[in-house]
Amino acid sequence: MSHEELPVAARVRRLEERVVDAGLTTDDELDAMLDELLDGASPVNGARMAARAWTDPAYRELMLADGNAAADQLGFPAQGYRLRVVENTPELHNVIVCTLCSCYPVSLLGPSPGWYKSFAYRSRVVREPRAVLAEFGLAVPDDVAIAVWDASAETRYLVLPRRPEGEYSEEELAALVTRQGLVGTAAI
Amino acid sequence: MRFAPGTSVRARAQDPDHHTRVPLYVRGHVGEVVEAEGEWPLPDDRARGITPPRVETVYAVRFPADDLWGAGSHMVTVDLWESYLEEAPSHEP
Numbered sequence: 526m527s528h529e530e531l532p533v534a535a536r537v538r539r540l541e542e543r544v545v546d547a548g549l550t551t552d553d554e555l556d557a558m559l560d561e562l563l564d565g566a567s568p569v570n571g572a573r574m575a576a577r578a579w580t581d582p583a584y585r586e587l588m589l590a591d592g593n594a595a596a597d598q599l600g601f602p603a604q605g606y607r608l609r610v611v612e613n614t615p616e617l618h619n620v621i622v623c624t625l626c627s628c629y630p631v632s633l634l635g636p637s638p639g640w641y642k643s644f645a646y647r648s649r650v651v652r653e654p655r656a657v658l659a660e661f662g663l664a665v666p667d668d669v670a671i672a673v674w675d676a677s678a679e680t681r682y683l684v685l686p687r688r689p690e691g692e693y694s695e696e697e698l699a700a701l702v703t704r705q706g707l708v709g710t711a712a713i
Numbered sequence: 714m715r716f717a718p719g720t721s722v723r724a725r726a727q728d729p730d731h732h733t734r735v736p737l738y739v740r741g742h743v744g745e746v747v748e749a750e751g752e753w754p755l756p757d758d759r760a761r762g763i764t765p766p767r768v769e770t771v772y773a774v775r776f777p778a779d780d781l782w783g784a785g786s787h788m789v790t791v792d793l794w795e796s797y798l799e800e801a802p803s804h805e806p
């Protein structure tokens with residue numbers, strides 16, 4: 526079934542029609558907003574930020590202190606929200622969620638996957654993250670603490686995963702980073 | 714900015730009859746301010762078409778899972794507008 530055939534697509538279209546009929550926006554305006562949101566939006570962007578942080582200590586510091594400035598420095602749009610990067614360490618594993626809807630930094634991660642928007646993920650990862658991460662195939666050792674970040678306001682979170690062991694160039698590292706790694710549901 | 718990092722705050726327990734962005738699971742619970750996240754328009758006002766909406770500091774507030782759910786060793790950080798919070802004596806659970 527294509528995306529356009531899903532029942533939710535019909536509901537969204539009806540909502541769009543109501544909003545347009547009410548004179549609040551136009552179809553052209555909606556299309557322009559979506560184009561702007563999705564233009565260039567890809568997990569490749571977040572991956573490049575992680576790889577840069579692993580190979581350039583000054584960039585890592587900037588990324589942890591001011592995520593928006595770090596995105597901007599690599600030419601990635603991160604506007605309309607505050608970007609907060611949370612770093613995984615040997616002692617701490619971070620994972621992000623939006624329990625109220627499905628907020629995350631779209632320009633750096635691409636459109637959010639179905640599971641991220643699912644009720645199951647959103648309701649369970651705040652309650653039993655260790656079990657949820659295990660279902661994703663990520664066993665977090667008992668001596669590693671878990672921090673869950675619920676993006677319930679205007680901050681969007683991005684996880685800086687732990688750097689993989691081994692000799693890699695920045696480009697090779699970027700190619701290893703996955704969207705799940707940047708959400709915190711996988712290791713790199 | 715009313716709450717410095719480290720301040721104990723309680724998320725308001727009320728269930729307003731309009732849109733709000735206090736997740737149910739933190740209502741009435743005490744957490745610790747991690748950091749301020751700048752000033753943002755209050756969604757409760759925006760959703761009701763109140764112009765201009767109130768603009769408030771948003772805080773990242775960390776709650777121990779054990780307090781929220783009665784189990785779990787992890788921490789859950791939730792972003793909350795200032796009027797969603799009240800200062801809580803730090804010795805309270």
